[in-house]
Amino acid sequence: MTTQLHADGRLRHFLTTEGLPRQLLLQILDTAESFAGVIDKSVKKVPLLRGRTVINLFFEASTRTRITFELAAKRLSADVLNVNVATTSVKGESLLDMLRNLEAMQADMFVVRHAESGAADYVARHVGPGVSVLNAGDGRHAHPTQAMLDAFTIRRHKGDFEPLIIAIVGDVMHSRVARSQIHALSALGTGEIRVIAPRTLLPRDIESLGVRVFHDMRLGLQEADVVMMLRLQRERMQGALLPSEPEYFRIYGLTEDKLAAAKPDAIVMHPGPINRGVEIDSRVAEGPRSVILEQVTNGIAVRMAVMSMTLGVYQEMPREPA
Amino acid sequence: MTTQLHADGRLRHFLTTEGLPRQLLLQILDTAESFAGVIDKSVKKVPLLRGRTVINLFFEASTRTRITFELAAKRLSADVLNVNVATTSVKGESLLDMLRNLEAMQADMFVVRHAESGAADYVARHVGPGVSVLNAGDGRHAHPTQAMLDAFTIRRHKGDFEPLIIAIVGDVMHSRVARSQIHALSALGTGEIRVIAPRTLLPRDIESLGVRVFHDMRLGLQEADVVMMLRLQRERMQGALLPSEPEYFRIYGLTEDKLAAAKPDAIVMHPGPINRGVEIDSRVAEGPRSVILEQVTNGIAVRMAVMSMTLGVYQEMPREPA
Amino acid sequence: MTTQLHADGRLRHFLTTEGLPRQLLLQILDTAESFAGVIDKSVKKVPLLRGRTVINLFFEASTRTRITFELAAKRLSADVLNVNVATTSVKGESLLDMLRNLEAMQADMFVVRHAESGAADYVARHVGPGVSVLNAGDGRHAHPTQAMLDAFTIRRHKGDFEPLIIAIVGDVMHSRVARSQIHALSALGTGEIRVIAPRTLLPRDIESLGVRVFHDMRLGLQEADVVMMLRLQRERMQGALLPSEPEYFRIYGLTEDKLAAAKPDAIVMHPGPINRGVEIDSRVAEGPRSVILEQVTNGIAVRMAVMSMTLGVYQEMPREPA
Numbered sequence: 029m030t031t032q033l034h035a036d037g038r039l040r041h042f043l044t045t046e047g048l049p050r051q052l053l054l055q056i057l058d059t060a061e062s063f064a065g066v067i068d069k070s071v072k073k074v075p076l077l078r079g080r081t082v083i084n085l086f087f088e089a090s091t092r093t094r095i096t097f098e099l100a101a102k103r104l105s106a107d108v109l110n111v112n113v114a115t116t117s118v119k120g121e122s123l124l125d126m127l128r129n130l131e132a133m134q135a136d137m138f139v140v141r142h143a144e145s146g147a148a149d150y151v152a153r154h155v156g157p158g159v160s161v162l163n164a165g166d167g168r169h170a171h172p173t174q175a176m177l178d179a180f181t182i183r184r185h186k187g188d189f190e191p192l193i194i195a196i197v198g199d200v201m202h203s204r205v206a207r208s209q210i211h212a213l214s215a216l217g218t219g220e221i222r223v224i225a226p227r228t229l230l231p232r233d234i235e236s237l238g239v240r241v242f243h244d245m246r247l248g249l250q251e252a253d254v255v256m257m258l259r260l261q262r263e264r265m266q267g268a269l270l271p272s273e274p275e276y277f278r279i280y281g282l283t284e285d286k287l288a289a290a291k292p293d294a295i296v297m298h299p300g301p302i303n304r305g306v307e308i309d310s311r312v313a314e315g316p317r318s319v320i321l322e323q324v325t326n327g328i329a330v331r332m333a334v335m336s337m338t339l340g341v342y343q344e345m346p347r348e349p350a
Numbered sequence: 351m352t353t354q355l356h357a358d359g360r361l362r363h364f365l366t367t368e369g370l371p372r373q374l375l376l377q378i379l380d381t382a383e384s385f386a387g388v389i390d391k392s393v394k395k396v397p398l399l400r401g402r403t404v405i406n407l408f409f410e411a412s413t414r415t416r417i418t419f420e421l422a423a424k425r426l427s428a429d430v431l432n433v434n435v436a437t438t439s440v441k442g443e444s445l446l447d448m449l450r451n452l453e454a455m456q457a458d459m460f461v462v463r464h465a466e467s468g469a470a471d472y473v474a475r476h477v478g479p480g481v482s483v484l485n486a487g488d489g490r491h492a493h494p495t496q497a498m499l500d501a502f503t504i505r506r507h508k509g510d511f512e513p514l515i516i517a518i519v520g521d522v523m524h525s526r527v528a529r530s531q532i533h534a535l536s537a538l539g540t541g542e543i544r545v546i547a548p549r550t551l552l553p554r555d556i557e558s559l560g561v562r563v564f565h566d567m568r569l570g571l572q573e574a575d576v577v578m579m580l581r582l583q584r585e586r587m588q589g590a591l592l593p594s595e596p597e598y599f600r601i602y603g604l605t606e607d608k609l610a611a612a613k614p615d616a617i618v619m620h621p622g623p624i625n626r627g628v629e630i631d632s633r634v635a636e637g638p639r640s641v642i643l644e645q646v647t648n649g650i651a652v653r654m655a656v657m658s659m660t661l662g663v664y665q666e667m668p669r670e671p672a
Numbered sequence: 673m674t675t676q677l678h679a680d681g682r683l684r685h686f687l688t689t690e691g692l693p694r695q696l697l698l699q700i701l702d703t704a705e706s707f708a709g710v711i712d713k714s715v716k717k718v719p720l721l722r723g724r725t726v727i728n729l730f731f732e733a734s735t736r737t738r739i740t741f742e743l744a745a746k747r748l749s750a751d752v753l754n755v756n757v758a759t760t761s762v763k764g765e766s767l768l769d770m771l772r773n774l775e776a777m778q779a780d781m782f783v784v785r786h787a788e789s790g791a792a793d794y795v796a797r798h799v800g801p802g803v804s805v806l807n808a809g810d811g812r813h814a815h816p817t818q819a820m821l822d823a824f825t826i827r828r829h830k831g832d833f834e835p836l837i838i839a840i841v842g843d844v845m846h847s848r849v850a851r852s853q854i855h856a857l858s859a860l861g862t863g864e865i866r867v868i869a870p871r872t873l874l875p876r877d878i879e880s881l882g883v884r885v886f887h888d889m890r891l892g893l894q895e896a897d898v899v900m901m902l903r904l905q906r907e908r909m910q911g912a913l914l915p916s917e918p919e920y921f922r923i924y925g926l927t928e929d930k931l932a933a934a935k936p937d938a939i940v941m942h943p944g945p946i947n948r949g950v951e952i953d954s955r956v957a958e959g960p961r962s963v964i965l966e967q968v969t970n971g972i973a974v975r976m977a978v979m980s981m982t983l984g985v986y987q988e989m990p991r992e993p994a
Binding site: 067068069070071072073091092095096098099102103300301302304321322324325327328 | 400401402403429431433444447448450451452453454455456458
């Protein structure tokens with residue numbers, strides 16, 4: 029594993045939430061809080077990354093994720109280049125050669141999305157001292173900005189993490205989001221983290237992460253403060269891992285009925301895009317306890333925070349937008 | 351139909367020219383006039399939309415149209431994101447969910463292009479109070495910025511609309527451009543609007559729009575001040591609607607010869623891209639009466655006008671570019 | 673051939689290095705030198721092209737080349753639009769019509785990449801007086817910014833061109849890079865330019881360009897100060913022009929062993945992307961004499977120079993970044 033930190037403990041890359049000290053996670057949340065105000069204004073721009081070059085290096089298409097990073101970078105006044113490697117003419121160039129070339133063009137940051145676990149880490153190991161790497165999702169490994177925007181959303185609604193019961197529901201096995209959430213929420217001192225899933229969608233060693241395992245929704249949601257649904261990749265259905273969609277929804281789909289087991293003020297989260305009627309009922313997704321769209325909004329602030337922290341430009345928000 | 355106006359009569363969205371009061375159309379033309387000066391300069395930029403986010407949401411590929419809106423937004427200093435939904439990884443996300451997500455990222459404006467009539471209207475009905483929607487062409491329904499750039503071009507050449515005879519020639523039936531032109535030119539008080547087309551390319555109720563119908567070019571162009579050609583979609587030829595291209599050109603193609611029926615100072619317009627030798631002869635398209643390229647130039651100013659009016663930032667042009 | 677110069681000798685387009693006076697080539701190198709400082713800073717931006725519109729008009733996909741021009745334009749604060757004509761919906765529009773349209777939108781510069789020789793020249797012949805055209809590679813004809821970044825890199829390492837022996841190695845026949853290099857290096861007064869290649873990869877009239885021809889690497893590299901490797905298009909292997917890749921590498925691939933014939937302080941160059949084990953050994957590409965990544969860095973400065981010179985905005989670097 030590449031270290032994500034400078035010698036003095038400041039964030040250099042942002043590859044995973046695993047192993048990051050609580051203090052640093054709180055600093056990300058606090059920094060994001062200061063940006064949340066900016067993006068509510070009509071002039072949603074600060075000049076912190078003016079003249080810096082951010083390259084979105086996407087080896088796996090994800091318009092949605094690309095847009096959130098592109099917007100975050102533009103609101104920091106960076107120059108953004110989108111490089112979609114899947115569709116690009118690479119002339120058989122190796123990843124490493126491509127990377128060295130982009131770096132030689134004086135890129136300051138790579139935002140890396142890749143279908144293989146460890147890809148962002150690999151990129152981070154090979155960039156020079158002045159360059160930061162953000163992981164925008166690598167295989168089943170990690171999706172740390174998603175985890176931090178989730179933590180940010182939870183803190184805005186619930187304040188302190190210590191008294192909270194947080195339930196993560198669904199395909200934990202294949203989810204980089206779940207893995208990053210568990211690491212972040214643990215480090216932030218969450219009282220109890222639960223995972224609720226069929227045995228076939230749970231990694232064997234899941235309990236070693238300090239979570240309680242449930243296979244029954246009503247039991248697992250009992251007294252929960254936060255319900256975090258995972259997206260069910262439909263392609264899992266083809267294999268032997270799962271029954272039919274209706275059958276899955278009957279047992280693990282979040283409905284008003286099942287949600288009644290949670291605390292009355294529990295919030296419902298989902299990383300999106302949602303599969304209505306597969307892992308979540310439309311009424312819940314759009315109901316009063318859903319904070320799904322707030323997560324999206326908060327995602328921009330969190331990405332601005334991580335970008336400005338890794339590039340070392342964040343000190344204090346300027347009073348006036350540039 | 352979504353209302354395009356705020357309660358106080360100001361423009362909120364720009365979805366169609368149908369039903370817009372003359373005063374508002376004139377305000378668009380006047381505002382565009384003030385921007386026309388900006389884009390002639392070497393520094394073609396004003397800071398009116400600084401820090402605003404414009405999303406080009408294209409469900410139908412049209413590089414040409416996308417570029418005009420992207421340029422207009424950039425010249426207003428907005429941040430622009432291009433989202434090509436046709437080629438995008440949407441993971442089965444519904445249009446509405448995608449929209450809510452983009453809106454949650456604090457987009458200020460959606461420029462919508464869609465193959466289905468009513469799509470921009472649908473988007474406008476579902477966005478929140480602070481967001482504006484521009485229709486960049488929806489099915490056969492409307493293409494209002496095209497109609498306004500046409501009106502702008504006509505006014506620059508001819509001044510007042512009242513004494514004018516304007517002839518619209520070609521595939522009126524399938525043309526969103528024609529529909530938007532007729533509504534705009536009517537509201538602007540055009541003396542006489544004519545359509546010239548074979549019966550198979552005219553909607554049945556066309557006369558209810560207050561136009562005079564001609565099936566013969568020489569009769570229809572008689573004494574015309576403005577000749578507006580429509581683009582002929584070549585795929586129409588496959589069906590039974592039309593004879594061969596040469597046959598169509600012989601009867602309805604604009605040649606110097608047919609144009610002789612119009613006033614000596616008549617101008618020739620076309621929304622582009624032109625099909626040389628199908629609906630228009632090259633000599634006419636490039637001749638002294640053609641204002642086709644002026645239309646393109648004016649299109650930027652008109653789109654800047656509509657963007658700044660809907661976002662409520664337009665009051666008075668700053669003396670100095672930013 | 674379109675003239676690239678204004679009547680007073682200033683650069684208007686940049687289409688080829690052929691026929692350009694030495695003084696102008698030196699001016700490009702000197703201007704690039706002033707930009708090289710800018711892109712080393714954290715705020716890598718100057719406001720020279722603020723409010724100007726640069727359109728990357730790519731008829732042949734090349735993400736790598738597109739990025740270098742996009743970055744150069746953004747670092748000059750221009751608005752950049754990418755138009756990928758290969759994948760674009762052009763509705764059967766002719767190149768000329770498309771060009772006139774983009775020009776009517778008040779584009780200031782076209783950066784043209786095309787698979788056919790002469791394409792950039794064709795574009796330059798058809799644009800209006802205020803518009804500049806840069807050739808980003810046209811067929812086998814020219815790639816002048818690549819040649820100038822090579823010359824820039826050589827001057828930084830070796831100073832004056834007159835005492836130098838420069839060897840160009842590989843597929844000269846199909847290389848627009850080689851052609852542009854030879855013209856530039858000749859005009860800059862290089863002492864001796866050599867080409868080293870099998871007969872099948874050399875144009876018949878190559879000696880008329882004033883180069884010395886070698887078919888043997890050790891003889892050709894003797895006492896060379898600079899070794900410029902060309903990329904070997906793998907598709908050449910399919911034809912009868914070449915033996916197998918290992919066989920080609922054995923004879924013409926640059927290894928430490930063959931490089932020993934050159935001067936001890938010789939530098940090794942390659943336009944990228946490199947084919948390891950085909951035209952160059954990895955150890956050489958990454959060895960202490962390789963300046964391949966410096967070439968990439970210098971490419972941005974050289975493109976900034978050519979952009980600002982052709983648009984006539986370059987006089988003196990501002991003291992402060994904007």
